[in-house]
Amino acid sequence: MKPGDTVFSREVVPWLAVFFWIAVVLFVLVELVSSDFGAAVRGFMQGAFGGRRFAYLMTTLSRTALITGMALSVLLSFRAGLFNIGGEGQLVAGGLAAALVAVLVPGPPLLILALAILAAMLAGAVWALLSGFLQLYVGVPILVGSLLLNYPIRYIASYLVAHPYRDVASGMVQSHLVPQATWLPYFPGTRLDIGILFIVVAAIFTIAYSHTTVHGYQARLNGLAPDFARTVGLPVGKLAMQTLAMSGAIAGLVGAIAVFGIHHRYIDGMLVQPLYAWTGIIAVLLVGMIPWLVPFSGFFFAAIQTGAAGMERTAGVPKEIALVAQAVIILLVASRVSGALLSSSDRKAGGGDA
Amino acid sequence: MHASLKDIRVSFGSLVAVDNVSLEIAAGGIHAVVGENGAGKSTLMNVLFGLVRPQAGGIEIDGRPCSWASPQDAIASGLGMVHQHFMLQDDMTVLENIVLCAEPVSRFGFVDFAGARRKLAAGFAEHGIAIDLDAVVGELAVGQRQVVEILKMLYRDARLLILDEPTAVLTPQEKDRLFAILRSFAAGGKSVVIITHKLDEVMEIADHVSVMRGGRLISSGPLGDTSKEQIAREIIGGDLPPARKPQPREPGRRVLAVSGLATTSRSGPVGPVSFEVRAGEVVGIAGVSGNGQAELIQALTGLRKATAGAVALEDRDILALDVAGRRHAGISYIPEDRQRMGLALGATVSENANAGREDRAGFAAGPFLRRRAMADFARGLIERYRIRAGGPAARASTLSGGNKQKLVVGRELARKAPLIIAENPTWGVDIGAIDFIHGELMRMRDEGHAVLLVSTELDEVMALSDRILVMFEGRIAGEVAGPDATRKELGRLMTSRTGGTAEAA
Numbered sequence: 120m121k122p123g124d125t126v127f128s129r130e131v132v133p134w135l136a137v138f139f140w141i142a143v144v145l146f147v148l149v150e151l152v153s154s155d156f157g158a159a160v161r162g163f164m165q166g167a168f169g170g171r172r173f174a175y176l177m178t179t180l181s182r183t184a185l186i187t188g189m190a191l192s193v194l195l196s197f198r199a200g201l202f203n204i205g206g207e208g209q210l211v212a213g214g215l216a217a218a219l220v221a222v223l224v225p226g227p228p229l230l231i232l233a234l235a236i237l238a239a240m241l242a243g244a245v246w247a248l249l250s251g252f253l254q255l256y257v258g259v260p261i262l263v264g265s266l267l268l269n270y271p272i273r274y275i276a277s278y279l280v281a282h283p284y285r286d287v288a289s290g291m292v293q294s295h296l297v298p299q300a301t302w303l304p305y306f307p308g309t310r311l312d313i314g315i316l317f318i319v320v321a322a323i324f325t326i327a328y329s330h331t332t333v334h335g336y337q338a339r340l341n342g343l344a345p346d347f348a349r350t351v352g353l354p355v356g357k358l359a360m361q362t363l364a365m366s367g368a369i370a371g372l373v374g375a376i377a378v379f380g381i382h383h384r385y386i387d388g389m390l391v392q393p394l395y396a397w398t399g400i401i402a403v404l405l406v407g408m409i410p411w412l413v414p415f416s417g418f419f420f421a422a423i424q425t426g427a428a429g430m431e432r433t434a435g436v437p438k439e440i441a442l443v444a445q446a447v448i449i450l451l452v453a454s455r456v457s458g459a460l461l462s463s464s465d466r467k468a469g470g471g472d473a
Numbered sequence: 474m475h476a477s478l479k480d481i482r483v484s485f486g487s488l489v490a491v492d493n494v495s496l497e498i499a500a501g502g503i504h505a506v507v508g509e510n511g512a513g514k515s516t517l518m519n520v521l522f523g524l525v526r527p528q529a530g531g532i533e534i535d536g537r538p539c540s541w542a543s544p545q546d547a548i549a550s551g552l553g554m555v556h557q558h559f560m561l562q563d564d565m566t567v568l569e570n571i572v573l574c575a576e577p578v579s580r581f582g583f584v585d586f587a588g589a590r591r592k593l594a595a596g597f598a599e600h601g602i603a604i605d606l607d608a609v610v611g612e613l614a615v616g617q618r619q620v621v622e623i624l625k626m627l628y629r630d631a632r633l634l635i636l637d638e639p640t641a642v643l644t645p646q647e648k649d650r651l652f653a654i655l656r657s658f659a660a661g662g663k664s665v666v667i668i669t670h671k672l673d674e675v676m677e678i679a680d681h682v683s684v685m686r687g688g689r690l691i692s693s694g695p696l697g698d699t700s701k702e703q704i705a706r707e708i709i710g711g712d713l714p715p716a717r718k719p720q721p722r723e724p725g726r727r728v729l730a731v732s733g734l735a736t737t738s739r740s741g742p743v744g745p746v747s748f749e750v751r752a753g754e755v756v757g758i759a760g761v762s763g764n765g766q767a768e769l770i771q772a773l774t775g776l777r778k779a780t781a782g783a784v785a786l787e788d789r790d791i792l793a794l795d796v797a798g799r800r801h802a803g804i805s806y807i808p809e810d811r812q813r814m815g816l817a818l819g820a821t822v823s824e825n826a827n828a829g830r831e832d833r834a835g836f837a838a839g840p841f842l843r844r845r846a847m848a849d850f851a852r853g854l855i856e857r858y859r860i861r862a863g864g865p866a867a868r869a870s871t872l873s874g875g876n877k878q879k880l881v882v883g884r885e886l887a888r889k890a891p892l893i894i895a896e897n898p899t900w901g902v903d904i905g906a907i908d909f910i911h912g913e914l915m916r917m918r919d920e921g922h923a924v925l926l927v928s929t930e931l932d933e934v935m936a937l938s939d940r941i942l943v944m945f946e947g948r949i950a951g952e953v954a955g956p957d958a959t960r961k962e963l964g965r966l967m968t969s970r971t972g973g974t975a976e977a978a
Contacts, residue, residue, distance in 0.1 A: 331844075333837045340828055344817035349776060350808055351829030352797030 137451050144447045148440050159434040166429010167422040177311040179418070179425045181381065182393075184315035187417030188373035189399025191318075191325045196247075196366040198329060198408055200342030201359055205250055205265030206370050206396035208272040209243040213371025215276045216242035217378045218385035219284060221297035228300035235301070236375045243371020244364040246272060251363040255356055261363075277387050292387040303380040314380035321369050326410040328365075338362050370396070398424075405453050423448055474535060474551055474632040474664050475500045476521060481530035483516055485871055488863060490516040491527070492688040498633065503655060503665045505675045505696075508685035508708055509875065509903030514668050515557075517685070518635050521666075522554045523547035534633075553626030554635040557874075557901060558812070559618050563611035567621050568593075570610050571628050589628070596627045600657040615762060616647030623654060633664040638901055640674055652678050670708070670903045672701050686710055709905055720919070721956075724939070725752035727788070728803075728891050728923035729773075734782035736772040743768040743947035745782055750892065755914065755924040757938030757955070759963055762929045765947035767809070770896055770927055774806050775799045787891060801831050805890040807881055809897040809927075815881035816869045823851035823865035826884050858883035859909065875906030882910050886917060893917055896927045911937060931960055943967055 149159045168176045189206050196203035217239035221231055250265035277292070286295040303312040328335045338358050341348040348355050374390060382389050390396075398420050405419075406412035427441035436444075476498040483491040491513040498504050506514045519525040521532060523541030532539050534550055541547045544554070561570050572589050579585035590606060597603065604620050613621070619639065626634050636655075640648045655665050655678065669675060675682055676696070683693035684707040691707045692699070727749050735744030743765035750756045758766055771777035773784060775796040784792050791799050800806070808814035816825050827836045827847045836847045851865035860879045862872055869877065882898060895914060899907040914937060918924050928934045934941055938955040943966035951966040 331842055332840050333833075333842055334840065336824065336842055337828075340817045340820055340824065343819040344813060346810075346813045347815065347817045347828070349796060350774075350806065350814040352775075352795070352800045353829070354797060 141448055141451050144451075145444050148444055148447075149434075149436060152436060152440055155434065159430050159436050162430040162433035162436070163426040164429075165433060167426030169429075172308070174310060175425060175429060177309050179421045180311055180315060182421035182425060183414075183418045184318040184380075185373055185377060185393075185395045186398050186402055186420050187414050188318045188321060188369060188376065189395045190402040190413045190417050191321050191399075192243075192366045192369040192373070193396075193400050193403045194408060194410060194413055195325060195328075195338075195362055195369065197403060198335075198342050198410075199338035199358065199362040200345055201251075201362060201366075202260075202262040203247060203250060203265045203363060203366055204262060204400060205247065205268050206366075206399055207391060208265070208269035209246045209367040209370035210374045210377075210390050210396050211269075211272050211276050212246040212367075213239035213243040213374025214378050214390050215272075215279065215374070215385055216371065217375035218294050218297060219279070221301050221378070222284065222295050222384075228298055231298065232301045232379065235297075235379070236372065239371040239375035239378075240368035241371065243367040243369070243374065245367070247363040247367025247370070248360060251360045255359070273391060276385065280385050280387050286384070294385040296384045297378065299383075301379060302383055303376070312376075312380035314376035317372060317376055321372060322414050325369070325413075329410045334358070334361065401449070401453075405449075419452075420449075476535075476552075476633055476664065477533045478517065478521060479531050479533065481517060481520055481527045483513075483520060483525055483527050488871065489688050491520065493530070494685070494688075494690045495530075496683055496690060496693060498664055498666060499681065500632075500664050501659055501662045502680040503659050503667065503678055504681040504683065505679035506666060506668045506683050506685065507670055507672070507675055507704060508691075509670065509905050512685040512708075512903070513688040514685045515637055518554070518637065518666065518668055521547070522552055522635055524554075548629055548631070551630065551632040552635070553629060553631030553633070555619065555622040555626070555637065555639060557638045559622055561610050561618060561621060564609065566607050566609055567604060567613070567624075568606040570621055571606075571624050573625075575629055593624065593628060596624070599661065600627075600654050602654060614647075616643050616650070619643070619647075619651065620654075623651075631663070633666070634658065635666045635668070637668045638670075639667055640669065640671065648674075672704060675704065676701055684708055705904070708903075722753055722919070722939075724754040725921060728752050728786065729925065730783075730785040730788075731773070732783050734769070734772060734784060735780045736768050736777055737780060738765060738768040738947070741947060742780075743772075744780075746944075746949050747782075748942055748949065748952075750923040750925050752891070752923050753918055753921045754939040755918050755926055755937050755955075757934035757941040758925070758927040758944055759931060759934045759941055760929070760944035760950075760967055764944045764967075766927045766929075766944050767896070768947075769944070770806075770894060773799075773894060773925075774804060797829075797831075800829060800888075800890070803891040805885040805888050805893045807885050807893070807895040807898050809900060811874075811877050811881050816877055818868070818870040820869060821865065822855070822860075822862050822867050822869055822872070822880060823847045825869050825880060826851040826854050826865070829884070830888070854880065854883040854887060857887075858913070875902035878902050878910065879906060882913060886913055890922070892923045892925065894925045894927070897929060898926070899928075899930070899933060907933075931963055934958075935960070935963070 146156050149156045166175055167179050170176065189210065192206050192209070193203070217235040220235040220238045224231055224234065246268060250261050250268055253259040253264035254261045280294045281292045284294050286293055303314050305312055329339070337353050341353060341355050341358055345355065373395070377390060378385060402416040402420050403413060406416045423445050427445045430436045430441050431438045478494065478496045481491050481494050494517055496517070506518065508514045516525055520527050523544040523546055539550060562573065565573070568586060568589060571593065572584065577585040577588045593606065602620060602624070604617060604624070610618060610621060639651060643651060659665050679696050681694070682696050682699060682704060684691040684704055686708060729750040731749065732747045733745040734747070735742060737743065740763065746769060748756065760766055768777060772779045775794060779792055783790060786802050786804065789802060791802050794802060812818060817828070827850060830836055835850065836843055848865040854860065855862055855865070858879045860872070860883065861876045869880065872880065878898070886893065893914070898910050898914065902910070914924055914926065926934065926937055935955070935958050940955055941953045941958050941963065943950045943953070943963055945967060953962060
C-alpha cells in the first residue's frame with residue numbers, strides 16, 4: 120500500500136462511484152414504480168439487518184450460512200482447477216441422505232444426527248466423485264459432467280419424497296419430519312439455528328487447508344498450471360478426486376444443515392429453488408477465489424436477497440423490481456471487484472518476459 | 474514511420490524495469506534492441522505497442538505525441554508487434570488468422586475473403602513471401618507460423634514492426650527467409666525493430682543498435698559506429714566469458730539405457746531409438762525442432778506413453794512408473810516450455826521452487842506446509858543460481874525469461890538426481906544466463922551426473938556434448954563424438970537418414 124492520496128484515489132473513489140451508481144439505478148427503479156425511495160432503502164436495510172430483536176438479521180445469517188457453505192465447496196474445486204458446477208446436485212444428495220437417514224434409522228437422537236450428517240457428506244462426496252470419474256475415465260469434462268449430474272439427483276430426490284418416503288398426510292411433496300430431538304437448536308433468544316457454526320468450522324477448515332496444507336498447495340498448483348503439475352510429478356488424478364470429494368462433502372453438509380436447521384424434512388425443491396449452489400459460485404467468483412473473503416461475500420449475497428424481500432414487504436416495491444435491483448447491485452459490485460482484482464494481478468504479474 | 478520514446482519509466486512493484494529511457498526509431502531501417510533478458514527491452518517495446526502503460530514519459534509518432542489506451546490504438550496508428558509466443562488460432566486457416574479482428578466486410582456483411590486474398594497477393598509479390606493461405610495454422614511449422622504473424626501486420630498496413638526474439642524458434646534457413654522479408658520491409662520504407670540477444674544476427678541485419686542493461690539505455694547508434702565486441706561488453710557490463718570446452722573425462726557407470734523405445738506423435742511414429750547415457754557425460758540430441766525429440770523426452774519422463782521398448786535407469790526398469798515415480802527413481806527434467814511446464818506462473822517463486830520435491834520433511838510437517846522452510850529453500854536457490862527476483866514471495870510471472878529459466882534449472886539441479894534431462898535449456902534467454910546455465914550443466918557432468926541435452930541450437934549441443942545423437946523423422950540418424958563434430962556433418966544428419974545408423978547405440 121502506498122500512502123496518502125493515491126490509495127484514496129485508487130481504491131476508495133471507484134467504490135464511491137459504484138455506490139453512487141447503485142443509488143442512481145435504484146432511485147430510478149423505485150421512481151418507476153412510484154414508491155418512496157427513502158422507504159425502499161429503509162425497507163432494504165430493515166429486511167437485511169433489522170427486525171424485532173434482529174430477526175431479519177438472523178434470517179440473513181441463516182442464509183449466509185448456506186450460501187457460504189456452497190461457496191466454500193465451489194472454492195475448493197475451483198482453486199484446484201476443477202470446474203465443478205454440480206454443487207446443486209451434491210447439495211441435494213446431501214439433504215436427501217440426511218433426511219432419509221434421520222427418518223428411517225432408529226436410535227438416540229444425537230447419534231442419528233451425527234450419522235445423518237456423515238451420510239450427507241458422504242452422499243455429496245460420492246456425487247462429486249461421479250463427475251471426477253466421468254472426467255478421468257470417460258473423458259467428459261468436469262464442467263459438463265458435474266452440471267449434467269445435477270438433474271438425475273434432483274429427480275431421484277423428487278421421486279423418493281413423492282412416492283416411497285412421502286409424508287402423504289401432509290399433502291405436500293415432502294418427506295416425513297425428522298425426529299424433533301435431532302433438530303439443530305436455536306441460539307438462545309433468537310430464531311437462528313446453530314448450523315452456522317458448522318459453516319464457521321468449514322470456513323476455517325477451508326481457509327487453513329488452502330493456505331497451510333501440502334494438499335491445498337499442490338491442488339492450487341494444479342489449478343494454476345496443470346501441465347506444470349504433471350511435469351513435476353504431482354499426483355494430479357488423486358488430487359482431483361480427493362479435492363472433489365472434499366468439495367462434495369461440504370455441499371452435502373450444507374444440505375444436512377438445511378434439513379436439520381431450517382426445514383426439518385426434505386421438501387421437494389427446497390435446496391434447488393433458492394439457488395444456493397449458483398449463488399455460491401457467484402460469491403466465489405466475486406472475490407476472485409480468495410478464501411478468507413468468501414464468508415463476507417456469502418453474507419453480502421444473503422443480505423441482498425433478504426434486503427430485497429424486505430423492500431417488497433415494507434415499501435411495496437414489487438418483488439420483480441427488487442430482483443432487478445439485486446441484479447444491478449451484483450453487476451456493479453462484481454464489475455468493480457473483479458476489475459480491481461484483475462488490475463492488481465496485472466500489476467503483480469508485470470510484463471512477463473521483460 | 475518515425476517513433477520516439479521519451480523518458481519512459483516503468484516499474485513493477487519495487488522492480489524498475491525501464492528507467493528513464495529515451496529512444497529514437499528512424500523510418501526505413503532495421504533497429505536492433507539488444508540486452509540480457511530482464512534488461513527491459515521487451516518492456517520498453519511493450520510500452521511502444523501499448524501493452525504496458527509507463528509511469529512516466531511519452532511516445533511520439535512522426536512528431537505527434539500519442540498515448541495508447543490499448544494495443545488496438547497502436548495498431549490503428551500503424552504499429553505491429555510479433556510476440557515471442559505467437560498469438561494465433563491453431564484451428565483456423567492462415568487467411569482466417571490474418572484477417573481476424575480486421576475482417577474486410579463485403580456489401581452484405583459477409584467477410585470479403587477474396588478481397589483479402591488480393592490485398593495479400595500484392596504483399597507476397599513485393600516481399601517475396603510464399604505461404605498457403607488455406608493451410609490450417611496448427612499444422613504449420615514454427616517458421617511459417619511466424620510468417621503468418623508478420624502477414625497479420627502487413628495486412629493491417631503496419632508501418633512500424635516490432636519483433637520480439639523472432640529467431641529463437643527458427644532453423645537457419647527459416648531465419649534467412651525472415652531476414653530477407655524484413656530487409657524488403659525496410660527497403661519499402663517501413664521501420665523494423667527486432668528485440669534480440671543474438672549478436673551475430675544484430676551484425677547481420679541491423680542498421681541501428683540500441684543496448685539496454687538493467688532497465689537503462691546504455692548506447693544507441695548506427696551499427697557502423699560500434700563493433701560486436703563493444704556491444705557484447707555493453708550488454709553484460711564487462712568482458713565476455715571465455716568459450717567453454719568440456720574437459721575430456723572417462724564416462725562412468727551406465728545411468729540411462731534406452732532400447733527400442735517407441736512412441737507416437739501427431740506427425741507419425743517416433744522410434745524405435747536406442748542409446749545410453751553414462752555418469753559424467755553429456756549426450757546431446759541435435760535435430761530440427763519437431764523430429765521426435767519432444768516425444769522421446771516425454772516418453773522418458775513419463776508424460777507420454779511408450780508403445781514399445783525398455784528404459785532402464787541405473788539398471789532398474791522405469792517404464793511402468795508414473796512421472797513422480799520416475800523423478801523419485803532419479804530423473805530431473807528441465808522442460809523446454811518454462812511458461813507452461815516449467816513453472817506455475819501464477820504461484821510464487823517459493824511455491825515453484827518447492828514443487829515436486831520428494832524430501833517432504835524439508836517443506837512439510839505432517840499435512841501442513843512449513844512456509845518458512847519453503848521460503849528459506851527458495852532463498853537458497855535465488856542466491857545459489859543468481860535469480861533476480863523480488864524474493865521468495867514474488868510471483869513467478871514477474872521474473873524475466875532468463876530468471877524464470879534459472880529458477881527451473883535451480884529447482885531441478887538442486888535435486889541432485891543421477892540423470893538430468895535438459896530440453897532447450899537456454900531457449901530465449903540472454904548471454905549471461907546461457908553461460909550460467911551451461912556452466913551449471915557442465916558442473917553436474919563433472920560431478921558425475923548423466924546429462925541428456927536436447928537442443929535445436931547446434932552451437933549449444935556442440936559446446937557441451939561428449940557425444941551427439943542427431944534425430945530425424947523420429948529416429949536417430951547418426952551419432953558423432955562431441956569433439957569431432959562439425960556443423961556440416963551434423964547438418965547433413967539433420968536432414969537425412971543416410972547416416973545408416975538409425976539404431977546407433
